Amino acid sequence: MNKTVNQKAWFFVLPVLILVAFNAIVPLMTVVNYSVQETFGDNVFFWAGLRWFEEILRSPRFHDALGRQLFFTGTILAIEVPLGVIIALAMPRKGPWVSVCLVLMAMPLLIPWNVVGAMWNIFGLPELGLLGKTLNTIGFDYNYTRQPGDAWFTLILMDVWHWTSLVVLLAYAGLVSIPDAYYQAARIDGASSWAIFRYIQLPKMKRVLTIAVLLRFMDSFNIYTEPSVLTGGGPGNSTTLLSIDLVKIALGQFDLGPAAAMSLIYFLVILLFSWIFYTVMTRGEEQ
């Protein structure tokens, strides 16, 4: 669409700008402030320079949490995106079942995150939960509160349960926007179903899949409530993701300086990855 240049449009944006700036800039500056100072309580602060940043970047604890975070995000993206596309492709395009599918699939998205954690906590209990009891009955030695491997399995299964529907809904929205004429033309040309997917459906879904990958990346990198209710970061530190570690340092130990430095590094990592995803996935769209 041709847009007219109009500097007065700033007035329309002003309310949003004021609210978001108040909410984003003031807290962000507070974090920046803490990240370069040292405090022993009583609101007395000393200049610490970049010491906290060096400390965090060198600390094995941060490296481990970042490593676990990258593993978690990578794994759930690798599962949820293809699975979501497969389910969206298999869904009916018309008829009464469409509504039923959409409503049921959207359910997990609207459950408060701590309830999701609590639900899987109960579901996975080795003696009392359906999942835990079933796995133990058929011969697996499953206990997510004791064994790190089982904790990871439950964590990833929970996230797949929670968020695959978002990918399904987005991919489905992309698919229904394809006109029937495209399929008819493909049928006349005798295209295989793989060719239809590769040259008609996938390109049409590219934009919504970019959104899906970006949203899933950001949200899984920020995940806090569900794992903290499910495993609390344990057993040991085996499922302590970045947010859980950060809250432990900031609100648990009240180490404001290191926590603030870690916050900034954390935020920058997300921005960097989002920018890379965005650039790679939208490359070639400009032409």
Place this chain on the structure above:
Amino acid sequence: MARTKWLIPAIYIIFLMLPIYWLVSMSFKTTNEILGSFTLWPQNFTLENYRTIFTDPAWYNGYINSIIYVSINTVLSVAVALPAAYAFSRYRFLGDKHLFFWLLTNRMAPAAVFALPFFQLYSAIGIFDTHLAVALAHTLFNIPLAVWILEGFMSGVPKQLDETAYVDGYSFPAFFVKIFMPTIAAGIGVAAFFCFMFSWVELLLAKTLTAVAAKPIAATMTKTASSSGYELGLLAAAGTLTIIPGAIVIYFVRNYIAKGFALGRV
């Protein structure tokens, strides 16, 4: 292949429903049954857990608090996002693209990073432990999303609509409220749905910014889980009740949810 295609969504939906079924079925069991034996459905069907929640103010106030701040947040986010989205979809102005991207970066901010600064900021201006505090904090994530979604819907409306209205003698506010907003009603519904959703499911900020007066249901649940030991039935009943508002909202917007992001611009 085509015959068995329906199996994929069917199996997926069963997988989605299993944990929900387990939660709901547990909410109708007595504590003795939950801890005593493994049963697939409630043997001694009881409504005791629900009775506790509906009669104890500590419990039902949590629901009321959550619904109040979610509503304030949804109305506030959509109200300020509407003119902004209009500006982004219709005009070019100094710094528009940078501003749009900066708004989206706020969607990426981890809540854990902002929890403590928010607490200090809102305490300093005296709105700690109010519904407004939580509603305001959630606008940080919801306004960018609402602008993004609404901008997509508005860009789908041809500009001739605006021009015709001006020729017909409408002033800008009259045009916006009487003609433009009804045209993008679906978009407003979708934006409101996503604001509702993210405000309803978020806990970390809601918990940090409230103490007693505005405490959300989710925080009441975590407290119960840790303080009263193994009241799993009660916890399950409270969890089941938090699913209901979402289910009602989904039912009303079922035809639009799939389109929500599809029309948004990346």
